[in-house]
Amino acid sequence: MDFAVIVLLEMLRAVAWLVLLGAGLAIVFGMMRVINIAHGEFLMLGGYTVIMSTKVGVPLWVAILILAPLVVGIFGVIVERLIIRFLYGRILDSLLATWGLSLLMIGGVTMIFGNTNEGVSTPLGSVPVGQYTISLYTIALIVAAVAILAGIYAALKFTRAGLIARSVMQNPGMAQALGVNATFVYMATFGIGAAVTGLAGGLLAPVTGVVPAMGVNFIGQAFITVITGGASVVAGTFSAATALGSVSQAVTFAAGPVYGDAALLFVALILLRILPQGITGRIFTRSV
Amino acid sequence: MEKSLYKDPGFWAMIALGLVATFGLPVWYGLFEIMQITQYVVLGVFALSLAYIWGFGGILSFGQSAFFGLGGYVFAVAAINMGDTTVPLILSFAIPALFGAGLGYFMFYGRLSDVYLGVVTLVVTLIFWKLINHTAGPEYAIGAARLGGFNGIPSIPILNVPGDADADLMPGAMFQVFMVILMVVYVGLRLINASDFGRVSVSIRENETRASLLGYDVRRHKVVVFALGSGIAGLAGAMWATYQTFIDPNAFSLEMSAKALIWVMAGGVGTLAGPLVAVIALQWLSLKLGEINLINNFVILGTILILLVLVLPKGLLPSLQMWIERLVTMMRRQRDGEQVMRVRPDPALAPRRDDRGASPTPAE
Numbered sequence: 001m002d003f004a005v006i007v008l009l010e011m012l013r014a015v016a017w018l019v020l021l022g023a024g025l026a027i028v029f030g031m032m033r034v035i036n037i038a039h040g041e042f043l044m045l046g047g048y049t050v051i052m053s054t055k056v057g058v059p060l061w062v063a064i065l066i067l068a069p070l071v072v073g074i075f076g077v078i079v080e081r082l083i084i085r086f087l088y089g090r091i092l093d094s095l096l097a098t099w100g101l102s103l104l105m106i107g108g109v110t111m112i113f114g115n116t117n118e119g120v121s122t123p124l125g126s127v128p129v130g131q132y133t134i135s136l137y138t139i140a141l142i143v144a145a146v147a148i149l150a151g152i153y154a155a156l157k158f159t160r161a162g163l164i165a166r167s168v169m170q171n172p173g174m175a176q177a178l179g180v181n182a183t184f185v186y187m188a189t190f191g192i193g194a195a196v197t198g199l200a201g202g203l204l205a206p207v208t209g210v211v212p213a214m215g216v217n218f219i220g221q222a223f224i225t226v227i228t229g230g231a232s233v234v235a236g237t238f239s240a241a242t243a244l245g246s247v248s249q250a251v252t253f254a255a256g257p258v259y260g261d262a263a264l265l266f267v268a269l270i271l272l273r274i275l276p277q278g279i280t281g282r283i284f285t286r287s288v
Numbered sequence: 289m290e291k292s293l294y295k296d297p298g299f300w301a302m303i304a305l306g307l308v309a310t311f312g313l314p315v316w317y318g319l320f321e322i323m324q325i326t327q328y329v330v331l332g333v334f335a336l337s338l339a340y341i342w343g344f345g346g347i348l349s350f351g352q353s354a355f356f357g358l359g360g361y362v363f364a365v366a367a368i369n370m371g372d373t374t375v376p377l378i379l380s381f382a383i384p385a386l387f388g389a390g391l392g393y394f395m396f397y398g399r400l401s402d403v404y405l406g407v408v409t410l411v412v413t414l415i416f417w418k419l420i421n422h423t424a425g426p427e428y429a430i431g432a433a434r435l436g437g438f439n440g441i442p443s444i445p446i447l448n449v450p451g452d453a454d455a456d457l458m459p460g461a462m463f464q465v466f467m468v469i470l471m472v473v474y475v476g477l478r479l480i481n482a483s484d485f486g487r488v489s490v491s492i493r494e495n496e497t498r499a500s501l502l503g504y505d506v507r508r509h510k511v512v513v514f515a516l517g518s519g520i521a522g523l524a525g526a527m528w529a530t531y532q533t534f535i536d537p538n539a540f541s542l543e544m545s546a547k548a549l550i551w552v553m554a555g556g557v558g559t560l561a562g563p564l565v566a567v568i569a570l571q572w573l574s575l576k577l578g579e580i581n582l583i584n585n586f587v588i589l590g591t592i593l594i595l596l597v598l599v600l601p602k603g604l605l606p607s608l609q610m611w612i613e614r615l616v617t618m619m620r621r622q623r624d625g626e627q628v629m630r631v632r633p634d635p636a637l638a639p640r641r642d643d644r645g646a647s648p649t650p651a652e
Contacts, residue, residue: 035407086598092348093597095406096553099350099546100593107586216542220414223407258422265415269408273398 002130007253013138014252015245016145019237020204021218022225023148024197026233029226031169032189034084035095038102039222040215041109042194046072046201047210048109051118060123060206068202069195076194080187088186102215110212119209137206144203148196153234165189221261224268230278239279244268293482302474302561310467314460322463328568329466330531333473334524335551335563340477341517343558344486346493347510348402351409352521353544354416355384359522360529360539361420364441369431373530374450380526381519388518392511399507410545417540440536447530466527473520477560480516489513546589553596556606 025039036042046068053063083101087094124136156162168175168185176182208214225244229236247267252260271279293299314322334356341347359380366376391412395405424437433441447462449455457465480486492499492506500506529535538544547570554570555562570592577588600607 037410083594083598092402092406093601095348095350096549097594097597099549100590100597102590103543103546103586103593104590107584107588107590111584111587216414220411224411227404227407258419261418262415265411268411269394272400272404272408273394276399276401276404 002132005129006132006134009134009138010253011246011249012142014249015241016142017204018221018225018241018245019145019149020141020200021222022229022237022241023145023152023233024193024195024200025222026226026229026237027152027193027196028190030229030231030233030236031165032088032186032193033091034088034190035091035098036193037095037099037219038079038105038215039197040217040219041102041105042072042076042197042215043201043204043218044109044210044212044215045075045105046198047205047208047214048113048118049198050202050205051120051210052113054120060120064202064205065199068205069199072198072201073191073195076197077187077191079194080190084190085183085186106212106215113212115212117209117211120206122206141203141207144199148199149234149238152196156233221264224264228268228271228278230275230280232280236278236280239283243271243279293478298561299478303471306467306471306474310464310471314463319459323459326459326463326466326531328571329463329470330524330527331547331551331571332564332567333466333470333527334521334548335555335567336470336473336477336560337517337520337524338548339552339555339557339560339563340481340520341513342552343556343560344477344481344493345489345510345513345517346496347514347517348406349409349514349517350406350545350549351411351413352517352548353540353542354409354413355388355518355521356525356528356544356548357416357420357535357537357540358384358387359525360535361435361441361525362522363526363529364444364535365430365433365435367445367530368433368441368443371445372451373445373447377447377523377526381523384522384525385515385519389511389515391518392514396507396510396514410542413540413542413545417537417542420537420540436536438537440534440538441529442534444529444533444535446533462531466531469523469527473523474560474564485509485512543586543589546593550589550593550596554592554600556602559606562606 021043024042025036028034028036028039049068049071050060050063053067054060058067079101083097084094087097122135122137124140126133126135156166164175164180165185165188168180168182169189172182175185208217225237225240228244229238229240244264244267248260248264251263313325317325334352337355338349338352341349362383363373363376363380366379367373370376391409395408400408420435421438423435424439426434428435428437435441446456447465448457481490488499488504489509491502492504492509496506525535525539528539551563551566551570555564555566574585574588577585602610
């Protein structure tokens with residue numbers, strides 16, 4: 001019984017992990033069709049924001065929930081103005097440019113903070129479940145993942161800004177003809193995607209620690225989740241994270257983490273062979 | 289064989305340049321310089337592999353280093369077990385090519401779009417990198433070769449005379465052998481591109497739907513192109529391994545893939561000579577900048593990549609070509625313009641325009 005609870009929680013944690021990694025990317029890629037290879041470095045920047053600000057005395061939760069999204073969001077807007085806005089519709093070029101950005105960020109952070117592993121102790125402690133213990137922060141991560149998805153859903157579905165954003169993504173010309181400032185909407189959407197990524201990076205930082213090249217460890221999982229999910233932000237991310245997270249976690253239990261990663265890729269390849277447009281390209285097509 | 293290739297002066301110029309380099313450089317330069325130039329030759333082969341699949345097959349692979357690393361490791365393991373290096377060199381082409389064909393099956397028969405293709409290749413590279421980093425323990429060994437995880441495989445045999453495992457090549461001879469490999473790859477790719485097969489792959493690059501409507505099997509074609517490119521990248525990996533007598537998981541790194549992309553982009557997508565020039569220019573540049581040791585290498589690479597995309601999206605060689613052509617037209621126009629000033633145009637010779645707008649327009 002206790003073991004079953006632990007396994008279930010670990011599965012949920014794996015799913016939540018993929019949701020956190022993928023949510024910001026799903027906004028930028030799923031809605032705007034901009035492939036941001038520097039996504040992993042946006043996570044890294046969020047992580048560094050948390051670690052560095054707690055070092056100067058900012059309370060951990062303020063750093064995670066406010067500073068990380070703010071810093072990365074502003075950074076995202078700057079990047080959009082300087083690089084991304086020239087590359088809308090040129091998907092491959094945006095891929096190459098953001099890869100350059102990714103290398104630039106790794107190098108820049110290495111120059112500023114040095115190539116060392118920094119960390120902060122995981123908050124909240126742990127509770128016993130029978131003979132096992134689980135970290136309460138794990139549960140906080142799961143809650144955060146649910147909250148992020150719910151927040152994106154609500155914002156897109158029930159607010160005027162969300163409606164405008166969806167209209168611009170669907171038909172920028174028509175939206176502009178109706179008086180919407182499409183340039184601003186693109187900039188804001190990219191900024192919000194970056195902010196969500198920053199929040200995720202901040203949340204992950206106490207678990208993973210930070211190091212300049214850490215993005216590489218996440219970028220693969222993030223992209224696989226978003227691509228397997230397909231075009232819709234919330235339903236796609238959620239369904240793909242559930243499918244891939246549970247399989248990879250099951251394999252991890254059975255054979256070890258490296259095989260878990262490999263299994264994740266393999267399942268994604270098979271899924272893409274069957275559903276080239278992603279899960280929401282065929283199922284749940286009308287969802288947000 | 290294709291006549292157009294034999295009439296191309298650039299083709300013969302490249303061969304002549306290659307022959308001069310093969311026999312001239314070891315005479316003109318000392319051992320140390322030759323060792324450094326050998327590095328450019330190896331990376332040149334690697335650049336050609338991506339230049340081919342991207343420029344002539346329209347396949348943008350972000351995981352070229354997966355095959356580079358795979359080739360290097362295959363060579364290392366096989367050479368340590370066999371002693372002789374001829375068969376391992378062949379294997380280092382064949383196994384990555386087979387793996388490329390298998391991966392290509394999933395990607396091209398799944399009809400993944402360009403974007404997904406880029407990401408899948410990227411992720412495959414990451415998985416390789418992770419897997420090989422985890423093989424540090426002594427239980428991960430193939431025959432006599434321990435994979436060594438993040439420590440890499442040391443003391444990989446130097447290339448030897450075929451059949452005689454003890455006759456290691458001297459650095460000068462190794463440079464010449466590598467130059468021959470580079471030239472064979474270059475000439476081979478030029479021949480392929482001039483053949484019917486190459487023309488079909490270019491047509492697929494230009495318009496996939498049209499090519500498939502004309503009856504060509506786009507998917508199979510792409511798998512073959514991708515597998516060939518993978519094999520060449522694997523060969524470059526093997527050359528890298530034997531050149532350094534060492535290989536570690538960095539061969540699989542994203543930096544390696546990024547460099548290949550930068551070379552091809554800088555040299556110009558759709559050319560083979562351009563990327564070779566870019567390899568020499570950019571490697572030399574990053575060597576010089578690395579000596580200064582002021583700026584992180586990643587910062588330099590990243591900045592170059594961003595600037596290339598924003599300023600020179602077509603690459604150096606095609607951009608240069610375009611500018612020269614523009615300059616020539618401008619000068620010609622100026623000259624013609626003066627003539628028009630002097631001689632009054634005959635109204636009977638002017639192009640007629642009727643109200644249906646049938647004036648000759650530059651068609652695509």
